[in-house]
Amino acid sequence: xxxxxxxxxxxxxxxxxxxxxxxxxxxxxxxxxxxxxxxxxxxxxxxxxxxxxxxxxxxxxxxxxxxxxxxxxxxxxxxxxxxxxxxxxxxxxxxxxxxxxxxxxxxxxxxxxxxxxxxxxxxxxxxxxxxxxxxxxxxxxxxxxxxxxxxxxxxxxxxxxxxxxxxxxxxxxxxxxxxxxxxxxxxxxxxxxxxxxxxxxxxxxxxxxxx
Amino acid sequence: xxxxxxxxxxxxxxxxxxxxxxxxxxxxxxxxxxxxxxxxxxxxxxxxxxxxxxxxxxxxxxxxxxxxxxxxxxxxxxxxxxxxxxxxxxxxxxxxxxxxxxxxxxxxxxxxxxxxxxxxxxxxxxxxxxxxxxxxxxxxxxxxxxxxxxxxxxxxxxxxxxxxxxxxxxxxxxxxxxxxxxxxxxxxxxxxxxxxxxxxxxxxxxxxxxxxxxxxxxxxxxxxxxxxxxxxxxxxxxxxxxxxxxxxxxxxxxxxxxxxxxxxxxxxxxxxxxxxxxxxxxxxxxxxxxxxxxxxxxxxxxxxxxxxxxxxxxxxxxxxxxxxxxxxxxxxxxxxxxxxxxxxxxxxxxxxxxxxxxxxxxxxxxxxxxxxxxxxxxxxxxxxxxxxxxxxxxxxxxxxxxxxxxxxxxxxxxxxxxxxxxxxxxxxxxxxxxxxxxxxxxxxxxxxxxxxxxxxxxxxxxxxxxxxxxxxxxxxxxxxxxxxxxxxxxxxxxxxxxxxxxxxxxxxxxxxxxxxxxxxxxxxxxxxxxxxxxxxxxxxxxxxxxxxxxxxxxxxxxxxxxxxxxxxxxxxxxxxxxxxxxxxxxxxxxxxxxxxxxxxxxxxxxxxxxxxxxxxxxxxxxxxxxxxxxxxxxxxxxxxxxxxxxxxxxxxxx
Numbered sequence: 001x002x003x004x005x006x007x008x009x010x011x012x013x014x015x016x017x018x019x020x021x022x023x024x025x026x027x028x029x030x031x032x033x034x035x036x037x038x039x040x041x042x043x044x045x046x047x048x049x050x051x052x053x054x055x056x057x058x059x060x061x062x063x064x065x066x067x068x069x070x071x072x073x074x075x076x077x078x079x080x081x082x083x084x085x086x087x088x089x090x091x092x093x094x095x096x097x098x099x100x101x102x103x104x105x106x107x108x109x110x111x112x113x114x115x116x117x118x119x120x121x122x123x124x125x126x127x128x129x130x131x132x133x134x135x136x137x138x139x140x141x142x143x144x145x146x147x148x149x150x151x152x153x154x155x156x157x158x159x160x161x162x163x164x165x166x167x168x169x170x171x172x173x174x175x176x177x178x179x180x181x182x183x184x185x186x187x188x189x190x191x192x193x194x195x196x197x198x199x200x201x202x203x204x205x206x207x208x209x210x211x
Numbered sequence: 212x213x214x215x216x217x218x219x220x221x222x223x224x225x226x227x228x229x230x231x232x233x234x235x236x237x238x239x240x241x242x243x244x245x246x247x248x249x250x251x252x253x254x255x256x257x258x259x260x261x262x263x264x265x266x267x268x269x270x271x272x273x274x275x276x277x278x279x280x281x282x283x284x285x286x287x288x289x290x291x292x293x294x295x296x297x298x299x300x301x302x303x304x305x306x307x308x309x310x311x312x313x314x315x316x317x318x319x320x321x322x323x324x325x326x327x328x329x330x331x332x333x334x335x336x337x338x339x340x341x342x343x344x345x346x347x348x349x350x351x352x353x354x355x356x357x358x359x360x361x362x363x364x365x366x367x368x369x370x371x372x373x374x375x376x377x378x379x380x381x382x383x384x385x386x387x388x389x390x391x392x393x394x395x396x397x398x399x400x401x402x403x404x405x406x407x408x409x410x411x412x413x414x415x416x417x418x419x420x421x422x423x424x425x426x427x428x429x430x431x432x433x434x435x436x437x438x439x440x441x442x443x444x445x446x447x448x449x450x451x452x453x454x455x456x457x458x459x460x461x462x463x464x465x466x467x468x469x470x471x472x473x474x475x476x477x478x479x480x481x482x483x484x485x486x487x488x489x490x491x492x493x494x495x496x497x498x499x500x501x502x503x504x505x506x507x508x509x510x511x512x513x514x515x516x517x518x519x520x521x522x523x524x525x526x527x528x529x530x531x532x533x534x535x536x537x538x539x540x541x542x543x544x545x546x547x548x549x550x551x552x553x554x555x556x557x558x559x560x561x562x563x564x565x566x567x568x569x570x571x572x573x574x575x576x577x578x579x580x581x582x583x584x585x586x587x588x589x590x591x592x593x594x595x596x597x598x599x600x601x602x603x604x605x606x607x608x609x610x611x612x613x614x615x616x617x618x619x620x621x622x623x624x625x626x627x628x629x630x631x632x633x634x635x636x637x638x639x640x641x642x643x644x645x646x647x648x649x650x651x652x653x654x655x656x657x658x659x660x661x662x663x664x665x666x667x668x669x670x671x672x673x674x675x676x677x678x679x680x681x682x683x684x685x686x687x688x689x690x691x692x693x694x695x696x697x698x699x700x701x702x703x704x705x706x707x708x709x710x711x712x713x714x715x716x717x718x719x720x721x722x723x724x725x726x727x728x729x730x731x732x733x734x735x736x737x738x739x740x741x742x743x744x745x746x747x748x749x750x751x752x753x754x755x756x757x758x759x760x761x762x763x764x765x766x767x768x769x770x771x772x773x774x775x776x777x778x779x780x781x782x783x784x785x786x787x788x789x790x791x792x793x794x795x796x797x798x799x800x801x802x803x804x805x806x807x808x809x810x811x812x813x814x815x816x817x818x819x820x821x822x823x824x825x826x827x828x829x830x831x832x833x834x835x836x837x838x839x840x841x842x843x844x845x846x847x848x849x850x851x852x853x854x855x856x857x858x859x860x861x862x863x864x865x
Contacts, residue, residue, distance in 0.1 A: 030421055034349060034417050034418070041416075041452075045458060048492075052485055052489070056474070139479055141480060143473050143474050143481075146472075161834075165841045165842070
């Protein structure tokens with residue numbers, strides 16, 4: 001590797017050992033840049049959904065309003081679980097920088113468990129709402145609510161499936177520049193979902209409980 | 212049994228008359244012909260190995276261009292059908308339903324399946340070569356982008372003969388396109404196909420942003436980049452910010468239609484105007500996505516054939532960035548008639564007019580580039596120069612439309628139709644032809660014939676103006692868009708007839724172009740030097756077509772117009788003699804982008820017809836492909852030094 005041109009990307013540059021592992025090969029470093037841009041477009045996607053939700057919030061068409069529907073205990077536990085999972089995800093990255101593979105996997109598993117708790121509460125909230133007739137077909141408000149919150153939830157689901165594949169690769173290959181890059185990308189994705197949730201928590205749930 | 216036959220007849224639209232039968236016949240003939248040729252000349256393996264699995268930006272660029280030309284034919288045929296229908300009062304060549312479908316597919320195909328792939332094709336053909344690198348940042352993703360576009364285009368075109376075309380216009384405004392008023396698969400085709408190609412476009416935007424940000428040759432600072440690369444950079448930023456909004460608008464409308472939600476319905480608390488806002492928040496930047504790269508390539512063409520460096524490089528860059536920013540704050544001018552009030556309408560009127568300023572800067576810079584230049588009127592140059600007067604008319608009528616009170620008169624009239632065709636044909640299509648004549652030798656190693664090129668240009672230029680200039684007057688005379696026929700006695704008949712004649716002249720020009728391609732492939736002048744135009748940027752420093760790895764040694768850039776400088780100083784692209792080659796690391800070909808996009812097609816078909824099993828099969832297939840990719844570690848190879856030496860020796864660069 002070291003005596004050849006790295007990839008399509010020009011000539012090889014000497015590696016600074018203080019730079020984290022995921023930036024050691026230019027190919028991996030490019031992917032990190034690309035992934036940040038991907039998150040940028042995902043942010044625009046969520047912004048559009050938020051804008052639509054805000055327009056739709058009052059359009060209940062005689063159906064249930066946000067004040068009637070939202071359950072404070074449920075969304076509070078959900079929020080705490082997800083925020084805490086961001087912290088444990090950060091610990092996984094920290095252990096990765098220190099080269100402790102098993103600790104990385106351990107913290108990923110904790111993160112996944114918290115993610116599952118979050119998803120469980122969300123799904124049970126949806127099932128409950130549908131049970132009392134608050135379906136996506138009921139009103140513009142509910143359409144926007146389910147799609148905004150559901151898009152976030154499906155992102156979390158993808159994150160869980162994705163990291164499952166990464167755990168298998170960590171077990172097989174250990175921490176290499178490639179697996180380090182993959183875990184790092186997943187971790188910024190996870191933190192991003194946390195940031196989006198903070199907006200859902202304030203814009204949808206807190207505001208929805210007050211107005 | 213009878214029921215099944217009835218269903219099939221309706222599903223395959225055999226009860227819709229001769230236009231569909233003819234299309235069916237032509238599609239079957241063309242498909243059989245392709246299969247026969249591939250089998251007879253044993254080309255299946257070649258097709259798979261060289262094209263369907265390629266991750267090489269040059270080949271992907273060629274495939275984009277071919278697809279764009281095919282879609283120009285499809286969209287152009289739609290246009291001619293419409294012009295035939297409107298040629299005279301009280302015509303009933305097409306029924307109202309068919310006319311609605313055809314103007315919808317015309318607009319959608321021309322913007323998303325013709326203009327977009329043509330633009331992105333040029334990204335692929337030129338950018339990596341211009342910045343001196345060996346491929347885009349993510350070659351595998353690049354292949355996915357292309358195949359998603361390709362299968363989306365196939366899905367969209369299928370609607371003509373299976374299930375029925377969309378008929379809500381290329382903007383697909385609710386509430387009309389909601390299930391309540393417009394049932395059937397037609398609008399679903401539109402929503403699904405655009406969503407799929409949109410994913411590919413977002414990936415392209417990210418890909419070229421990273422490529423340009425991170426992979427420029429040493430010495431190529433931002434302010435030394437070729438103008439086309441600058442335009443691609445700015446365009447990619449617009450793509451990144453605009454296309455997700457379209458994705459949301461389309462998805463919400465599809466959810467309304469497939470699952471009965473109430474985003475844009477008239478009842479149940481829906482807000483139809485929310486769709487219109489989301490759509491144009493993408494839609495207005497979109498028109499800059501298809502024009503800014505044209506501005507970039509015109510800058511290249513005009514500077515090359517004036518044999519001068521571009522006038523006002525920094526002003527060109529600043530004006531492009533200004534256009535990009537302004538493009539996001541003008542979307543309401545598409546619906547001043549919504550009645551948002553004088554404050555809002557004034558803001559969007561003024562922001563729209565403001566775009567004329569940076570655009571004017573660019574026009575003057577092109578003219579000053581030519582001033583005292585050694586002008587060479589090649590076909591590529593003619594097409595670029597053709598943009599200036601045509602786009603000027605398009606732009607100035609745009610400023611007229613930007614005045615809200617006046618817009619209440621022009622809105623949705625033929626004045627508007629003429630205006631945006633002057634920008635999209637007079638700008639984008641002319642520019643695409645300019646780029647094709649300019650980069651054809653780089654793509655294929657053959658020059659297009661100049662004499663035929665001139666015929667092509669002048670026939671098109673004359674036909675285009677005959678077709679669309681009268682439509683400004685039709686607008687003043689009260690003719691609105693999307694009307695399928697009109698009574699006699701309004702004085703519209705003769706004007707429409709003139710317009711139709713112009714449209715068919717453009718059709719003739721297209722035939723001349725296709726003939727030129729075929730003639731040149733056989734008899735055209737071969738480009739043996741790699742630099743047929745005495746070019747200025749790095750793509751002309753390598754062979755035509757460029758070797759697989761583009762540059763044996765990554766060049767070092769010492770200023771703007773890097774290749775021109777090297778030629779002035781008598782330098783070789785491979786640097787000083789005797790620098791040893793090293794093995795080059797390149798990505799492997801992969802069949803997965805093709806297969807995964809085919810699965811997207813299946814997923815999409817499931818959503819079009821609400822066949823959920825099909826949708827689930829497609830979706831699971833896509834997930835499996837992505838998981839497989841995650842486990843793929845061995846996805847690249849090294850080109851050995853001997854092979855590089857052989858290639859470079861054959862190119863006379865040793």
